[in-house]
Each structure stands twice: as C-alpha cells, then as structure tokens.
Amino acid sequence: xxxxSTSAGCSKECWVLHRQxxxxxxxxxxxxxxxxxxxxxxxxxxxxxFIVVGWISSYxxxxxxxxxxxxxxxxxxxxNHVTIDKTISAINxxxxxxxxxxxxxxxxxxxxxxxxxTLNEIQQADNILESWSTGGTEYAIYMKNIERRDTPxxxxxxxxxxxxxxxxxxxxxxxxxxxMDLSGGGVLRITHSDSGEKTISFMRSILNPRNYDExxxxxxxxxxxxxxxxxxxxxxxxxxxxxxxxxxNEELLMSAGLGSPSLAELHQNIEPEASYGYTFAEExxxxxxxxxxxxSKFHTRLLYKIPLASITGKQIWLQKMLVxxxxxxxxxxxxxxxxxxxxxxxxxxxLVSVMKIYEPGKTLFLSEEPPRHDEFGILYGSxxxxxxxxxxxxxxxxxxxxxxxxxxxxxxxxxxxxxYLYNTLDSIYWYALDSGNxxxxxxxxxxSSMLRIGLSRGRKMITIGEELEHAKAYTRxxxxxxxxxFEVWWQIDETLRDYExxxxxxQPLIENAIIHGVRGMxxxxxxxxxxxxxxxxxxxxxxxxxxxxxxxxxxSAIMQxxxxxxxxxxxxxxxxxxxxxxEAFGLTYERSGEGGTRAIITLPLRRPE
Numbered sequence: 211x212x213x214x215s216t217s218a219g220c221s222k223e224c225w226v227l228h229r230q231x232x233x234x235x236x237x238x239x240x241x242x243x244x245x246x247x248x249x250x251x252x253x254x255x256x257x258x259x260f261i262v263v264g265w266i267s268s269y270x271x272x273x274x275x276x277x278x279x280x281x282x283x284x285x286x287x288x289x290n291h292v293t294i295d296k297t298i299s300a301i302n303x304x305x306x307x308x309x310x311x312x313x314x315x316x317x318x319x320x321x322x323x324x325x326x327x328t329l330n331e332i333q334q335a336d337n338i339l340e341s342w343s344t345g346g347t348e349y350a351i352y353m354k355n356i357e358r359r360d361t362p363x364x365x366x367x368x369x370x371x372x373x374x375x376x377x378x379x380x381x382x383x384x385x386x387x388x389x390m391d392l393s394g395g396g397v398l399r400i401t402h403s404d405s406g407e408k409t410i411s412f413m414r415s416i417l418n419p420r421n422y423d424e425x426x427x428x429x430x431x432x433x434x435x436x437x438x439x440x441x442x443x444x445x446x447x448x449x450x451x452x453x454x455x456x457x458x459n460e461e462l463l464m465s466a467g468l469g470s471p472s473l474a475e476l477h478q479n480i481e482p483e484a485s486y487g488y489t490f491a492e493e494x495x496x497x498x499x500x501x502x503x504x505x506s507k508f509h510t511r512l513l514y515k516i517p518l519a520s521i522t523g524k525q526i527w528l529q530k531m532l533v534x535x536x537x538x539x540x541x542x543x544x545x546x547x548x549x550x551x552x553x554x555x556x557x558x559x560x561l562v563s564v565m566k567i568y569e570p571g572k573t574l575f576l577s578e579e580p581p582r583h584d585e586f587g588i589l590y591g592s593x594x595x596x597x598x599x600x601x602x603x604x605x606x607x608x609x610x611x612x613x614x615x616x617x618x619x620x621x622x623x624x625x626x627x628x629x630y631l632y633n634t635l636d637s638i639y640w641y642a643l644d645s646g647n648x649x650x651x652x653x654x655x656x657x658s659s660m661l662r663i664g665l666s667r668g669r670k671m672i673t674i675g676e677e678l679e680h681a682k683a684y685t686r687x688x689x690x691x692x693x694x695x696f697e698v699w700w701q702i703d704e705t706l707r708d709y710e711x712x713x714x715x716x717q718p719l720i721e722n723a724i725i726h727g728v729r730g731m732x733x734x735x736x737x738x739x740x741x742x743x744x745x746x747x748x749x750x751x752x753x754x755x756x757x758x759x760x761x762x763x764x765x766s767a768i769m770q771x772x773x774x775x776x777x778x779x780x781x782x783x784x785x786x787x788x789x790x791x792x793e794a795f796g797l798t799y800e801r802s803g804e805g806g807t808r809a810i811i812t813l814p815l816r817r818p819e
Contacts, residue, residue, distance in 0.1 A: 248551045249544070257540055264536065268529050272522070276499075279521050280488040283501040283514055286445060288486065291503040291512040294441045294455065298508050301347070301412050301437070302396045305429055308342055308349070314419050323351070324426065326372060327359040336371035343370070346436035351416070353427040370432065398457045398508060401432065410434040410463050435464050442466040448520035458509035471515060480513070490518065557586035561593060570600050653690055656683035663713065671790075673818065674741060674748070675707035681716040681739065688724055696728040696735030703742050710818045711748070712786050718779035719752040719797075719809045727756025727806060743815060747795075750811040755804040765799045780809075787813065 312319040326335055339349040348370040355374040396414040412434050416427035442453055443466050452467035462470065479491045479500045488501040499521070501514040663672065663680040685698045720737065728735025740751040768777030769784040784797040795812050802808040 248547060252544055252547055256543075260536065260540065264533060268533070271525075271529065275522050275525055276490060276518065279518070280490070280499060280501065283499060283516065284486065284488045284503070287501045287503045287512055287514050290441065290445050290453075291505055291510075293444065294438060294510070294512065295505050295507055297437050297441055298398070298412065298434075298510075301431055301434060302414075302508075304342065304344075305396060305412070305414055305431060309414075309416060309429060312338070313416065317419075320419055323353060323372075324356060325359065326353075326374075327361060332361065332372060339371050346433055348432040350430045350432060351427055352430065353416070354425075356426065375427075396508070398434065398463055398510065399459075400457075400461050400463060401430075410438065438464060439466070447514070448516060450520055451514065451516040454513045454515065456511040456513065463510070467515075469515060471513065476513070554586070557590070561586070561590055564590075565593070568597055570597075570604050649690065653687055656686045659683040660687075660717075670712060671710045671818065672713045673707060674709050674711050677711050677713060677716060678702060678707070678741065680714065681720060684717045685720060685737075685739075688720075692724070692729060694733050696724065696731065696733075696737055699736065699738045701738065701740040701742075706741055706743060706748060706815075708817065709748060710816050711750075711813060712790055715783045715787065715811060716750055716752065718783050719750075719811070722780065722809070723752055723754040723756070723807070726758065726760075727754035731755075731757065746815050748813045748815045750813075751808060753802050753806060753808040755802070755806040757805065760799070760801065760807045762799055762801070769797060783811070787811065 312323060314320075322331070323335070326332060335351070339351060342349045350368075350370045351372050352375050353372070359374065361374065396412055399411050399413060401409055401411045409432050412431040414429050415425040416429055418424040418426045438455065442455065442464065445453070447453065447467060450468055452465060452469045452471075454465045454471060455463045456476075457463055460476070475493075479489050480502055481487055481489075485504040485506070486502065488499060491498055491500060497518040499514070499516045499518050501516070502511055504511050660680055660683045663676050663683075682700075689696075689698070716739070720739070723737050728737060734755075736755045738751070738753045740749070740753075742749050742751070764773070765777070765780070767773055769781050771781060771785075780797060787796045791814055795814060798810050798812070800808050800810070
C-alpha cells in the first residue's frame with residue numbers, strides 16, 4: 211500500500227490544473243459525438259431497414275398485382291376469343307351448308323353454277339347468294355369460266371353475287387387468288403373493293419365434286435367485320451386500351467380502341483411459339499400489358515394492349531401515399547430521439563470527463579454536488595464505487611503477479627528435473643554397456659523410455675506409435691522380472707501409428723494380465739496385444755490365457771467406481787477415455803476363447819490436431 215499511496219499523493223490544486231488543461235487541449239482521435247452516433251444508428255438500423263423492407267414490399271406488391279392483372283386479362287382474352295370463334299364458326303357452317311346444297315348433293319346445282327350465261331341465270335344466282343347474306347354480310351361466288359361462257363354484260367365490277375373469272379383470274383384480289391389453292395378450308399383475309407374500301411372476307415375454295423383436287427371457284431363472305439365488331443366491343447376496357455385481331459398472315463383484320471401495334475412490336479412482345487400468354491413492355495416511357503390468345507381452328511390471334519397505369523393507378527397512388535406518411539412518421543420519431551439524446555447527453559458528458567481524468571491507483575477528487583436520483587445519478591455513484599474497487603484490485607493484482615512469477619519459477623524447476631533424470635538414466639545405460647552388462651542397460655533404456663513417454667512434457671494425448679513403444683518397454687521389463695513365465699505376441703496395424711490416443715492406457719491392462727492372469731503359469735502364459743481398425747473406431751485388445759476365473763460383473767462395477775478400494779488402474783483408464791470422447795467409448799472386458807480374459811479399449815479414429 212505504500213507504493214500506491216506515494217503515487218497518488220498529488221494535491222487538489224494539481225488535479226484542478228490537470229482538468230483545465232485537459233478540457234482546453236484539443237482531443238486527438240475523437241470520433242462522432244453521441245447525438246451524431248444516435249442519429250446515424252437511427253438512420254442505419256431503423257430508417258434504412260424500413261426503406262429496404264418498404265421497397266421490397268412495394269416491389270413484390272406491384273409484381274403480384276401485375277401478375278394478377280395479367281392472368282385475369284388473359285382469361286378475358288380467351289373468353290372473348292371463344293366468342294369470336296363462335297361467330298366465325300357460324301359463318302363457316304353456313305358456307306359449308308351452301309356449298310353442300312348447291313354443288314355436292316345437287317348435280318343440277320353444279321351444272322347450273324358452272325353453266326351460267328344468261329341474264330336470268332345471273333339474277334337467279336345473285337338472288338340465291340342474297341338469301342344467304344345475313345347480318346350485314348355479303349356472299350359472293352367467283353367461278354372459273356371452264357366452258358368459256360359469254361355473259362350478256364361485264365361482271366368484273368361486281369363485289370357480291372355471282373361473277374366469272376377470266377383465264378388469268380383478273381378481277382380477283384391477290385388474297386383470293388392465293389386462297390384458290392386451299393383444299394376447301396375457310397380463312398379470313400383483308401380485301402379491298404374497287405373503290406378502295408377495306409373489308410374482312412371469309413373465303414373458301416369451291417372444289418370440283420367430280421375431282422376434289424381441282425378448285426373451280428371461290429366462295430367469299432364479305433363484310434364479316436359487321437359481325438365481329440359486336441364481339442370485339444363486348445368487353446369493357448380502359449379508354450386508352452386497344453383490342454386487335456390478326457389472321458395467320460399477321461394481317462390486322464380489325465381493331466377496337468386506340469393504337470395499332472406494328473409487326474416488329476408484335477414479334478418483340480409475344481412469344482412466337484406460345485398459343486397464349488401475357489407480357490409487360492416499356493413503350494414511350496409507359497408500361498403496357500400485352501395479353502394474347504391464338505385460335506388453331508381459324509388461325510387467328512386476339513391481342514389486348516392495355517396501359518398498366520390505367521389498371522393499377524389507384525394501387526400505386528395508395529403505395530406512394532403510404533410511403534409519404536411513413537417518411538413523415540420517421541421524421542417525427544427522429545426529432546423525438548434527438549430530444550431524448552439531448553436530455554441525456556449533459557450528464558453523460560460529465561461522467562465521460564471524470565472517466566478521462568481518472569487513472570487507476572490515483573486518488574480521485576470529486577465535486578461536492580449532490581448526486582442525482584435518476585438513472586444517471588445511479589450510474590455516477592456506481593462509477594465512483596467502481597474506481598475505489600479498482601484501486602483495491604490493482605493492489606491485489608500486484609501481489610498476484612509476484613506469486614505468479616514464483617509459480618513460473620517453480621514450473622521451470624519442475625521441467626528441469628525430468629531432464630536431469632533422463633540424462634542420469636542415459637549415463638547409467640552407457641555405463642552398463644561399457645561394463646558388459648547389456649541386460650541391465652536394456653532395462654535402464656526401457657525405464658527411460660517409459661518415463662519419457664509417460665511424462666510427455668505435460669501432454670495428455672500422444673500418438674499410437676508412442677503408446678505402443680511405452681507398452682513394449684513395460685513388457686520387456688516384466689519379461690526380465692518374470693523370466694520364462696509368459697510370452698507376448700503383438701498384432702499391430704502399422705497404418706494406425708500416426709493416430710492419437712490418451713497416454714498410458716495399455717500398460718495398466720498388460721499389468722493386470724500379468725498379475726492376475728499368467729504370472730503363475732510356469733512358462734505357459736501368453737499375452738496377445740492387438741491394435742486394429744473397425745470402421746471409424748480404433749480398438750486396443752489385451753488378451754491372456756490365464757487359468758483363473760474372472761468375475762466380469764465385478765470388473766464392470768470397478769470401472770463404474772462402485773469399488774473404490776481396488777482396480778484404480780483400469781478405472782482410471784476407463785474414466786479418462788470417457789472424459790475425452792464420451793460414454794460411447796471406453797474399456798470393456800469379456801472372456802476369451804481359451805478361458806482367459808480379453809480387455810478391449812474402443813476409441814474414435816482421430817489424427818492429432
């Protein structure tokens with residue numbers, strides 16, 4: 211205590227001067243102030259996670275809404291396409307019925323349509339086709355002039371009713387000429403009248419009833435759009451959306467709403483091999499939903515193009531409003547946190563200033579201000595008590611350091627003693643060899659090996675090779691002690707020598723086998739020592755052919771510590787193994803096949819760390 215009292219003997223004036231200097235001197239390595247740290251922590255651990263979670267939630271919500279809107283719109287497209295297919299199917303069925311009644315089931319009808327050449331026959335043909343024209347559609351039959359009939363007037367100007375085609379199919383639109391090669395199937399095409407008016411035509415080839423490989427004419431139903439328009443506008447969509455119907459040639463048959471997608475846009479936003487689906491694409495700074503469905507029956511594609519904002523506008527507005535409210539709330543919370551920080555910073559700064567000038571072992575002169583009764587007052591009082599305890603601990607630590615140095619000196623002396631012992635035994639060994647007493651020299655060498663491995667410089671774990679060397683040294687000494695009494699056989703797996711084992715666990719088993727098994731057998735005793743691998747475990751086996759019966763239950767009780775007065779060696783081995791590796795491993799005994807005893811040590815197979 212004298213040393214501490216002397217070092218702490220500064221006056222009160224010196225302490226005040228030191229405190230003033232420390233307050234006036236700029237601090238080196240000072241970090242952020244407390245309020246800045248709290249603000250930064252608030253931003254990092256509250257605001258930032260809130261923003262990240264909010265952004266992720268918003269992103270997931272928007273994608274979920276988009277997927278739901280896309281799926282719902284796709285179902286709407288499919289239903290609308292089914293309605294359109296029904297309308298086209300009705301036209302297809304009427305054309306089949308017309309051809310069947312006029313050409314295939316009526317030979318006279320076939321002769322009539324292929325032999326028209328008078329005005330009366332032309333009027334009769336026009337009346338028949340007029341009777342089939344319903345709902346605003348117009349039926350027309352274009353026949354090849356196979357028999358080179360002459361009509362009383364030119365029919366090329368007609369857009370409905372009956373007309374002949376010249377040999378070069380003049381007067382027939384290109385789309386119709388291409389469809390003359392079809393084998394009777396109906397298709398939708400865009401055609402134009404002489405006045406340039408665009409119309410949708412459903413057309414099918416008229417096959418020769420006498421030769422189905424020959425097309426003799428073309429049945430055309432014009433103005434199909436008057437029927438399809440009703441189906442196209444039956445679905446209520448946003449005013450900025452568009453509905454488009456394409457044929458198999460990617461011609462835009464008709465549309466409803468705004469806009470008209472180009473072929474490049476169509477190929478970019480629609481999977482060519484998919485028969486239906488939906489995608490989202492950016493166009494003109496706005497995101498659009500493309501939902502489409504294909505019909506394999508008439509090879510048409512129905513496409514909806516809808517601006518996504520027109521569907522999800524309210525949801526997005528609501529999300530933005532929630533984000534704004536959250537930002538306002540976080541700003542309010544941050545203001546309140548800063549107020550609390552300011553409320554507590556002043557007493558904390560006072561405590562920090564005292565902690566800075568405090569040096570362990572020196573007397574601390576504190577002001578006479580009455581302590582506060584809140585948490586900071588308790589903290590300040592606890593700090594004062596801590597300084598007093600710390601001063602006392604320093605004195606105790608000084609004494610403990612002296613004792614530790616003395617202990618280290620004793621440890622050093624204890625390490626030197628075995629070294630001198632090994633040197634002495636080595637000297638005895640060479641002296642015995644020089645004196646011609648080789649047997650005594652070998653015994654001294656084995657004893658030295660046993661002591662060296664047994665001590666192992668304080669190590670608890672050694673290699674199997676070292677453990678076997680220790681056991682062999684012991685058996686050689688016992689063979690000299692009990693000459694011509696027993697033989698020792700070794701069966702060792704050499705690949706196991708580098709694995710680890712607790713030290714000195716085989717020697718106690720060999721000692722028991724000698725004393726309690728083969729010591730009195732007059733040269734007939736045998737001890738077999740094995741080290742083998744069994745899957746992922748290691749086994750040491752010490753087996754003797756002793757003639758004395760062994761009580762296995764008593765051995766088990768000894769290893770469990772029930773008979774503490776005897777069996778210390780095997781109990782120590784068993785408990786040390788379980789201490790290292792657990793209860794699944796240890797020492798067990800059983801009777802051998804020759805009537806003796808077999809001791810088995812089971813260890814996990816591990817290499818030294």
